[in-house]
Amino acid sequence: MSIQKKQAVIIGAGPAGLTAGIELLKIEHVDVTVLERDNVIGGLARTNEYKGYRYDIGPHHFITDSDAVMAWWLDMMADDFHPHKRYTRIHYKNHFFNYPLEPLNVIMGLSFFECIRSVLSYVRARIFPIKKPKTFQDWITNRFGSRLFDMFFKTYTEKVWGIACDKISADWAAQRIKGFSLSQAMFYAFFGRWFKKNAPRTIQDTFYYPSLGAGSFWERAAKRLTKMGGTIQLNHGVQKLEHDGARIVAVIASDAKGGQERFEADEFFSTMPLQALIHALDPLPSEEIIVAAKALQYRGLITVNLVINKDTVIPDHWLYVHEKSVRMGRIGNMNNFSLKMVADQNHTALSLEYFAFVNEPFWKLSDAELIKIGAQELEQLKLVKASDVIDGMVVKTSEAYPVYDQNYHQHVAAVLGYLKQFSNLYLMGRNGMHRYNNMDVAMLSAMHAVNELKKTLGEIKKQPVRMKQRRKGVQPSA
Ligand SMILES: Cc1cc2nc3c(=O)[nH]c(=O)nc-3n(C[C@H](O)[C@H](O)[C@H](O)COP(=O)(O)OP(=O)(O)OC[C@H]3O[C@@H](n4cnc5c(N)ncnc54)[C@H](O)[C@@H]3O)c2cc1C
Numbered sequence: 001m002s003i004q005k006k007q008a009v010i011i012g013a014g015p016a017g018l019t020a021g022i023e024l025l026k027i028e029h030v031d032v033t034v035l036e037r038d039n040v041i042g043g044l045a046r047t048n049e050y051k052g053y054r055y056d057i058g059p060h061h062f063i064t065d066s067d068a069v070m071a072w073w074l075d076m077m078a079d080d081f082h083p084h085k086r087y088t089r090i091h092y093k094n095h096f097f098n099y100p101l102e103p104l105n106v107i108m109g110l111s112f113f114e115c116i117r118s119v120l121s122y123v124r125a126r127i128f129p130i131k132k133p134k135t136f137q138d139w140i141t142n143r144f145g146s147r148l149f150d151m152f153f154k155t156y157t158e159k160v161w162g163i164a165c166d167k168i169s170a171d172w173a174a175q176r177i178k179g180f181s182l183s184q185a186m187f188y189a190f191f192g193r194w195f196k197k198n199a200p201r202t203i204q205d206t207f208y209y210p211s212l213g214a215g216s217f218w219e220r221a222a223k224r225l226t227k228m229g230g231t232i233q234l235n236h237g238v239q240k241l242e243h244d245g246a247r248i249v250a251v252i253a254s255d256a257k258g259g260q261e262r263f264e265a266d267e268f269f270s271t272m273p274l275q276a277l278i279h280a281l282d283p284l285p286s287e288e289i290i291v292a293a294k295a296l297q298y299r300g301l302i303t304v305n306l307v308i309n310k311d312t313v314i315p316d317h318w319l320y321v322h323e324k325s326v327r328m329g330r331i332g333n334m335n336n337f338s339l340k341m342v343a344d345q346n347h348t349a350l351s352l353e354y355f356a357f358v359n360e361p362f363w364k365l366s367d368a369e370l371i372k373i374g375a376q377e378l379e380q381l382k383l384v385k386a387s388d389v390i391d392g393m394v395v396k397t398s399e400a401y402p403v404y405d406q407n408y409h410q411h412v413a414a415v416l417g418y419l420k421q422f423s424n425l426y427l428m429g430r431n432g433m434h435r436y437n438n439m440d441v442a443m444l445s446a447m448h449a450v451n452e453l454k455k456t457l458g459e460i461k462k463q464p465v466r467m468k469q470r471r472k473g474v475q476p477s478a
Pocket of ligand 1: 012013014016017037038042044057058059063236237238239271276400401429430431437439
C-alpha cells in the first residue's frame with residue numbers, strides 16, 4: 001500500500017526556513033518546497049560577494065547555548081568551522097573601550113571626575129532602583145547607573161532603533177542583556193578566568209565562523225536540503241495565502257518572469273514578516289487585526305561595504321561606534337573573521353552599519369553617496385583617510401530588526417492570537433515571530449515547529465526542543 005506524502009511549503013530560505021526544511025525531510029513521507037523571495041539563500045545571514053571580497057550583513061558569528069544547535073552546526077560544517085576569540089571594542093570620545101565593559105578598562109579611559117560621577121550614579125541606582133522598569137533606559141539604568149547608560153548604551157541603541165531609549169520596551173534589554181549588570185562585569189573582570197565556562201554570553205569570547213562567511217554555511221544547508229529531495233525556488237515571493245478560516249489551503253508566489261505560481265500543500269511554515277503575512281491573507285482578517293499588523297515596525301539596515309587600501313585597520317572583529325558625531329553604528333572587520341574573504345591580502349574589507357527606516361531620506365541616498373559618507377566618517381574617526389577607500393558596494397535590508405517599541409507586545413499578541421486559528425500554519429524565525437532572535441534561536445523555533453507537526457503526525461509523543469538552561473547574557477550581534 002502506498003502512503004500518500006504530505007506536502008509542506010516553507011516561506012523563506014533563511015536560517016529558520018532551511019532548518020525546518022532539513023528537519024522535515026528527516027520525517028518519512030514529507031515533501032518540502034521552500035519559496036524564497038530573493039535570488040540568494042541565507043536571508044539576513046547570507047554573505048554577499050563583491051569582486052572577490054565577501055561581506056555578511058553585519059558579520060554573523062555562530063554562538064549558542066543549545067547542544068541541539070551546536071550538533072546541527074557541526075554535522076553541517078565541522079570541516080570548515082573555525083573557533084575565534086572575540087575581540088570587540090567601543091569607540092567613544094576618541095577612546096577605545098573593551099566590550100563587554102571591563103571596569104578597569106573603563107576607569108582608564110574616563111577622566112577622574114567622570115569615574116566618580118559614574119560610581120555615584122551606579123550606587124544611586126542600586127540604592128534607589130526604578131521600580132517596575134518599563135523601558136530599555138529604566139532597565140539598563142538599574143543595572144549600570146545613569147552615567148554609564150548615557151555613555152555606553154544610549155547612543156548606539158538609539159542609532160539602531162531610531163527611537164529614544166525611553167520609548168523602547170524593557171523586553172529588549174531583558175531578552176538581549178538578561179541579568180548582566182555592572183556587578184557581574186566586575187566579578188568576571190577579576191575572577192573570570194576561573195568561571196568562564198558558566199559566564200553569561202556577554203563574557204564568553206569564543207565563537208565559530210566558516211572561512212567563506214556565514215552565508216557559506218547556509219548555502220551548504222541548502223545543498224543538503226536539495227540532496228535530501230527538497231526543492232528551493234528562488235525569486236518566489238509569497239504574495240497571498242489562501243485560507244478557509246481554519247487551514248491555509250495554498251500560497252501564491254510571484255516568479256522572476258513577472259508571473260504567478262500557486263502552491264497547494266498540507267502544511268505551511270512561515271518566516272516572512274508577520275505584517276506582510278497578515279496583509280497577504282486571502283480573505284483578509286478583520287480591520288482590528290490589520291491595524292495591529294500595520295503598527296508593527298521594522299528597522300532597516302544599510303551596510304556600506306568598503307575595500308581599504310591597507311592590510312590592517314583595526315584589530316577588532318566588531319567596533320561599536322558610540323560617537324554621536326557620526327551616523328555609523330558599527331564596523332565589521334571581515335579580515336579578522338577570515339582572510340579567505342579578502343581578495344587581496346594588502347587590503348581590508350570593512351562593513352559599516354547604518355540604520356534607517358525605509359521612509360527616511362537617508363535610506364534613499366545613492367550607493368555612491370553612502371560610500372562617500374562612509375569614507376568621510378572613517379576619516380573623522382581617525383581610522384583611515386577617506387582616500388584609502390578604493391572601492392565599495394552597498395546592501396540595503398529593509399526588515400533587519402523587528403522593532404520593540406512600547407506597544408509592540410500587544411500588537412504581536414493580537415496578530416498571533418488571530419493566526420492561531422490556522423491549524424496548519426507554523427510561525428518561525430526572527431520576523432516570522434517578530435522576535436529579536438539570533439540564528440540559533442531562529443533555528444530552535446524551526447525545530448520546535450517541526451516537532452509540533454511530528455506530534456500531529458504521531459511521530460513523537462513528546463519531544464520538546466529546549467535550550468539548555470539559558471545562561472544570562474547578550475551577544476555582540478546587532
Ligand atoms: C546586522 C545583523 C547582525 C546579526 N548578527 C548575528 C550574529 O552575529 N549571530 C547570529 O546568530 N545572528 C545574528 N543576526 C541575526 C540573524 O540574522 C537572524 O537571527 C537570522 O537570520 C533569522 O533567520 P530567519 O530565517 O528567521 O530570518 P531571515 O534571515 O530574515 O530569513 C527570512 C527569509 O525569508 C524571505 N522572505 C521574506 N518574505 C518572503 C516572502 N513573502 N516570500 C518568500 N520569501 C520571503 C527573506 O528574503 C529571507 O531570505 C544578525 C542580524 C543582523 C540584522
